[in-house]
Amino acid sequence: MSVVHRDDIGSKLGMWLFIFTEILLFGGLFITYVVYRYLHQEAFHLASQELDVAIGTINTIILLISSATIAMSITAIQQKKKKLTLALIATTILLAIVFLVNKYFEWGAKFEHGIFPGSEYLDQLGFGDVLFFGLYFFMTGLHAFHIIIGIAVLGFMYYYVKTDRLTHDNFQLLENGGLYWHLVDLIWIFLFPLFYLIA
Amino acid sequence: MAEEKHHITSYKTYLLVLSLLIVFTLLSVAITQIELSRWAAAAALLVAGIKSTFVLMIFMHLKYDQRMFRVMVGLIVALVVVVIIITMLDFLFR
Numbered sequence: 001m002s003v004v005h006r007d008d009i010g011s012k013l014g015m016w017l018f019i020f021t022e023i024l025l026f027g028g029l030f031i032t033y034v035v036y037r038y039l040h041q042e043a044f045h046l047a048s049q050e051l052d053v054a055i056g057t058i059n060t061i062i063l064l065i066s067s068a069t070i071a072m073s074i075t076a077i078q079q080k081k082k083k084l085t086l087a088l089i090a091t092t093i094l095l096a097i098v099f100l101v102n103k104y105f106e107w108g109a110k111f112e113h114g115i116f117p118g119s120e121y122l123d124q125l126g127f128g129d130v131l132f133f134g135l136y137f138f139m140t141g142l143h144a145f146h147i148i149i150g151i152a153v154l155g156f157m158y159y160y161v162k163t164d165r166l167t168h169d170n171f172q173l174l175e176n177g178g179l180y181w182h183l184v185d186l187i188w189i190f191l192f193p194l195f196y197l198i199a
Numbered sequence: 200m201a202e203e204k205h206h207i208t209s210y211k212t213y214l215l216v217l218s219l220l221i222v223f224t225l226l227s228v229a230i231t232q233i234e235l236s237r238w239a240a241a242a243a244l245l246v247a248g249i250k251s252t253f254v255l256m257i258f259m260h261l262k263y264d265q266r267m268f269r270v271m272v273g274l275i276v277a278l279v280v281v282v283i284i285i286t287m288l289d290f291l292f293r
Contacts, residue, residue, distance in 0.1 A: 068217040193243040
């Protein structure tokens with residue numbers, strides 16, 4: 001008789017510990033932002049008006065919807081609805097890709113205006129603008145990097161559900177993948193007002 | 200076996216929370232566009248705090264998980280907030 005050892009709570013605990021390191025990583029960046037914002041209020045005020053609030057709002061709503069769909073996939077898998085689970089994971093991945101496409105156009109527009117780290121145009125604007133856009137590109141870039149990893153993680157979840165490695169009574173891995181995706185959403189909830197709204 | 204019964208959140212709950220989150224997002228955009236200066240900034244961050252509480256409690260299932268998870272998340276959030284406050288106090292009263 002073979003016994004498969006499983007510890008769902010331990011698994012979830014491990015995922016949360018990882019999430020804590022992510023919160024501290026972005027927390028440190030938020031502190032950096034707050035301090036430089038305080039030191040260069042004028043420049044941060046003007047620079048943040050360069051950002052497109054509409055595209056930022058759309059991306060926020062896209063991430064919120066994707067967060068809801070991955071949460072619903074966990075309800076679906078517990079109800080033994082495999083097709084619905086797969087559809088919800090696929091929708092989440094699709095929304096993540098749409099988010100990245102928006103980001104591509106948003107960054108592309110900035111590059112066209114000569115705004116990117118180390119650009120001549122930015123150097124002329126002064127130190128405050130260099131800091132604002134440096135933090136903007138680094139923090140939203142790091143966040144986008146998390147989105148890409150999230151797409152890979154959710155891709156594995158899709159494969160595991162499809163091949164029945166994750167089922168209605170064994171879905172902790174899907175929950176952990178979902179937690180990671182919610183973290184990505186959580187970080188954006190704070191990035192959005194800090195960069196786009198508080199002008 | 201010893202496996203505890205797992206709370207299943209309904210689709211309705213998730214959709215309700217999602218619509219609340221979207222309403223809060225649009226609200227924070229509206230507040231900052233009307234320009235209420237310093238208060239707008241505080242309001243936008245307050246709304247972000249409310250939104251993240253919803254995500255943590257419902258989407259991330261903390262409301263239904265063991266108490267231990269809520270305590271741990273609370274401590275980490277408190278740590279980040281305290282460090283931000285101490286840093287700002289340092290800058291304001293230097």
